[in-house]
Amino acid sequence: MTIKHESQKIAQNFYTFAVLLFLVQVVVGIIAALQFMWPDFFILNFNIIRSLHINALVVWLLVGMMGATYYVVPEESETEIWSLPLAKFQFWATVAAVTAVVLGYIIMGLYPQANTLVFGTRLLNEGREYIEAPRWADILIVVSILLFLFNNFMTMLKTKKWTGIQGVLLGGLTVLALMYLPGMFYTKSMVKDQYWWWWVVHLWVEGAWEVIAGALLAFMLMKTTGVKREVVEKWMYIEVGLVMFTGILGIGHHYYWIGTPSYWLWIGGIFSSLEPVPLLIMVWDAFRTTRETRVVTNKAGLYYTVAHAIFNFVGAGLWGVIHTLPQVNKWTHGTQITTAHGHLAFYGAYVLLVLAMIYITLPAIRGVKEFNPSRAFKSFWIMTISMVFIVLTITGAGMVQTYMERLMGLDYVAVKANYNLWFWILRAVFGVGFLYGVVIFVIDYFKLGKERT
Amino acid sequence: MSNKGARNLFIFGSLFFFLIFIVLTFDTMGKLDKRAPEITEEVNAGKMAWHKYDCIGCHTIFGNGSYFAPDMTKVAEKKPKGYLKQFLMDPKAVNPKASMPKLGITSDEADKLISFLEWISKVDTNGWPPKPILAGAVGVAVKELTEGQKVYQSLGCSNCHMISGIGGTTGPDLTGVGSKRDGAWLSGHFKNPKAYVPNSAMPAYGHLNEKDLNVLTDYMVSLK
Numbered sequence A: 001m002t003i004k005h006e007s008q009k010i011a012q013n014f015y016t017f018a019v020l021l022f023l024v025q026v027v028v029g030i031i032a033a034l035q036f037m038w039p040d041f042f043i044l045n046f047n048i049i050r051s052l053h054i055n056a057l058v059v060w061l062l063v064g065m066m067g068a069t070y071y072v073v074p075e076e077s078e079t080e081i082w083s084l085p086l087a088k089f090q091f092w093a094t095v096a097a098v099t100a101v102v103l104g105y106i107i108m109g110l111y112p113q114a115n116t117l118v119f120g121t122r123l124l125n126e127g128r129e130y131i132e133a134p135r136w137a138d139i140l141i142v143v144s145i146l147l148f149l150f151n152n153f154m155t156m157l158k159t160k161k162w163t164g165i166q167g168v169l170l171g172g173l174t175v176l177a178l179m180y181l182p183g184m185f186y187t188k189s190m191v192k193d194q195y196w197w198w199w200v201v202h203l204w205v206e207g208a209w210e211v212i213a214g215a216l217l218a219f220m221l222m223k224t225t226g227v228k229r230e231v232v233e234k235w236m237y238i239e240v241g242l243v244m245f246t247g248i249l250g251i252g253h254h255y256y257w258i259g260t261p262s263y264w265l266w267i268g269g270i271f272s273s274l275e276p277v278p279l280l281i282m283v284w285d286a287f288r289t290t291r292e293t294r295v296v297t298n299k300a301g302l303y304y305t306v307a308h309a310i311f312n313f314v315g316a317g318l319w320g321v322i323h324t325l326p327q328v329n330k331w332t333h334g335t336q337i338t339t340a341h342g343h344l345a346f347y348g349a350y351v352l353l354v355l356a357m358i359y360i361t362l363p364a365i366r367g368v369k370e371f372n373p374s375r376a377f378k379s380f381w382i383m384t385i386s387m388v389f390i391v392l393t394i395t396g397a398g399m400v401q402t403y404m405e406r407l408m409g410l411d412y413v414a415v416k417a418n419y420n421l422w423f424w425i426l427r428a429v430f431g432v433g434f435l436y437g438v439v440i441f442v443i444d445y446f447k448l449g450k451e452r453t
Numbered sequence B: 001m002s003n004k005g006a007r008n009l010f011i012f013g014s015l016f017f018f019l020i021f022i023v024l025t026f027d028t029m030g031k032l033d034k035r036a037p038e039i040t041e042e043v044n045a046g047k048m049a050w051h052k053y054d055c056i057g058c059h060t061i062f063g064n065g066s067y068f069a070p071d072m073t074k075v076a077e078k079k080p081k082g083y084l085k086q087f088l089m090d091p092k093a094v095n096p097k098a099s100m101p102k103l104g105i106t107s108d109e110a111d112k113l114i115s116f117l118e119w120i121s122k123v124d125t126n127g128w129p130p131k132p133i134l135a136g137a138v139g140v141a142v143k144e145l146t147e148g149q150k151v152y153q154s155l156g157c158s159n160c161h162m163i164s165g166i167g168g169t170t171g172p173d174l175t176g177v178g179s180k181r182d183g184a185w186l187s188g189h190f191k192n193p194k195a196y197v198p199n200s201a202m203p204a205y206g207h208l209n210e211k212d213l214n215v216l217t218d219y220m221v222s223l224k
C-alpha cells in the first residue's frame, strides 16, 4: 500500500490531532462519570467537564473527517491537493482555535464571572449544549471549514473527475458547514432557541454526517474488497438518499415537547421511525460486498468498516427508534435512555467510521506493505465490549429513572442518588475498560508501520 | 435504476424534503408566540443569565440538555420563589446535601432567572412532563387520607420534603420529624420558619387557618 499523491500525507496531521483529542475526550468522560457519585471531587464543575467531553468528541470526529477527505479527494481526482500550504494553514489554524476555546472553558470553570458579554455575545461559553463555543470561535470554525471546502473543490476542479464518492462526500460536508449557521444567532425565546439548535445537532448527526458516512463507507468497501465502483456508488446513492428523506423531517422527534405545535408528533413519529432503514441497508451492503470478495488487502480496515456499519445501525437505528415514538418519548425524554443512545450512536456511526478510515489510509500514507493487525483487533474488542456494557448499564439506569421518576413520580435527586448508584459505579468501571482500549489504539496509531514485523 | 437516476433521486428528493421542512418551519414560527406568554425584558435577561452560567451543562430544560440535575421546565411552578432565590445564590447554605455549586449568581440575576423559569413553565409543551400515572401505587391514593395528610398534599409540601421515600429532596426529610420536634416548635415554625432556623428557605404559612395549622402539626407529630 502506498499513496499515489504526496500531498495526501496531510491527512496524517489531522488524524494525529483527532487521536489525541479522542484520548482527552475519554479521560474527561471518566471524570464526568465519577462526578455522578462525587460532584465536587474535581476542580472543574460537571458542566465544564461535560462540555469538554462532548466538544472534544465532535471536534475530533470533524478533524478526522477532514483528514479523511484530504486523502479521498486527491485519490478520486487523481491529482495533488490544490494547495498544500493552505491545507497546512487550515490545520494549524484549527489547532489554535480549538486550544483557545478549551482554555476559555477552563477559565470559565474557575471563574464563572469571566464569561462576560462582549458585543452582545458571551466571551468564553455560549451556554448551549454541543455549541458551547463562543461566537468568535464559531466564526473561526466556519472560516476553517470554508477554507477546507474551497481547497477540496479546487482539487476536484483540477481534473474534473466527478466521481460519485467525492461528490457525495463534498456535498455532505457542504451541508455540514451550512447547518452550523442556524446555531449562530441569539433568540429571546427559549422555544426558538431550541428549534434552531436542533437544526445544528439533528441535521448534523442524522443528515450531513450520515451522508458523509455513506460516501466513506463506499470508499472503504471499494478499497478493501476491490468491489466495482458502479455497484458501491449506486447503493451509496440509495443509502444517503433514504437518510435525507427520513432524516430531514425526522427532526420532528425533537419538536414534541419544546413548545412547538402538536403536528410535529405525527411528522416526527412517522419519519424518524423510518430512519433505521438506510442504516440497515448499509449493513447489508457491507456484508454483501465482503462476502463476494476473495482477497482482502487490509483485514483490520475491513473489520472496522463492517463494525461501523453494524454499530451505526444498532446505536443510531435501534437505540434511536426505541424512544422515538411520541407515546414512548413522552416518558423517556431527557432521561438516561437518551445518554445510552447518544453513546452507542456516536460510537458506532462516527468513532468507528473515523478509526476505520485511519486503518485503511494510514498504512498507505506510511508506505507499509503489510502490518500486523493484532493490536487493532485487540483495541477494537476492548473498546466495543466496554462501550456495549456502558450502554447497557446506562439503559438500565434510564429504565429505572423512567419508571420511578416519570411513572411513579419520585424525586429526581432521590432516584439518582439512591436507586441508580450501582449503575453509576458500573459505568465508571467500564469507562476505565474503554480507556484501556483507547490507549492500545493510540499506541497502535503511533507505532503502525514504524516497527519491524 | 441507473447510477445517474439514483443520484438525481438523492439530490432532488433531498431538496424536496428540505423544502417541506422550510414550509413547516415558517408555519411553526408563526404559531409559537401564541403558545407562550410574552417575553419581557426581565425574562430575556434571565435567559441571558441561563446561558452565562451554562446551566444547561447540568440541567435539562424542556427535557433537553444534560441529565446530571433535575429538569427546569416546571420548577417555577413547583417550588416557592423565596426558596428558589436563596438556593440559586448559595445552594449549599439552603440544602447542605445539594450538588449544585455556588456560581456567584447575584440577587438581581436570581430574580431574572426566576422570571425566565416562570415563563418557561407557562409554555404549552403538548403536555410534557406527563403526570406520573403510577403515583397511586406509591401510596397516597390507596388509603383514606387523614385531615393532616390532606392539608400536606394540598399545600404541595412534598414538592420539597420527603416522607418515607416519597417527595422532594430540597428540604429536610420529614420521616421521623415527630420524634425530633414537638407540637409547639412545629406550629411556631410553620408561622415563621426563619425564627427557628435562621437560614431557612421555607415559605411562612402564617396565613393558614387555625384548624389547618393544627391538623398539619398533629400529622407532623405523628411521624415518629
Ligand code: HEM
Binding pocket: A129, A205, A206, A210, A253, A254, A272, A273, A275, A276, A316, A317, A319, A320, A321, A322, A323, A324, A325, A329, A332, A333, A334, A335, A338, A341, A342, A343, A345, A346, A349, A350, B063, B064, B065
Ligand atoms: C448516527 C446517528 C445518531 C447520533 C450520533 C445520535 C445522537 C443523539 C444524541 C447525542 C442525542 C441527545 C441529544 C441531547 O443531548 O439532547 C440524541 C437524541 C435522540 N435521538 Fe439520536 N442519534 C442518531 C440517530 C438517531 C436515529 C436514527 C434516531 C431514530 C430512529 C434517533 C432518535 C433520537 C431521539 C428520539 C432522541 C431524543 C431523546 C430524548 O427525547 O431525550 N437518533 N441522539
Ligand code: HEM
Binding pocket: A026, A027, A029, A030, A032, A033, A050, A053, A054, A057, A338, A339, A340, A342, A343, A344, A345, A346, A347, A348, A351, A427, A428, A430, A431, A432, A434, A435, B065, B066, B067, B068
Ligand atoms: C470512558 C468512556 C466514557 C464515559 C465514562 C463517558 C461518560 C459520560 C458522561 C458521564 C456523560 C454525561 C451524561 C449526562 O449528562 O447524564 C457523557 C455524555 C456524553 N458522552 Fe460520554 N463517556 C465515555 C465515552 C464516550 C464516547 C466514546 C463517546 C462517543 C462515542 C461519548 C459521547 C458522549 C455524548 C454524545 C454525550 C452527551 C450526550 C448525552 O449525554 O446523551 N462518550 N459521557
Ligand SMILES: [Fe+2]
Binding pocket: A202, A206, A250, A251, A253, A254
Ligand atoms: Fe434526532
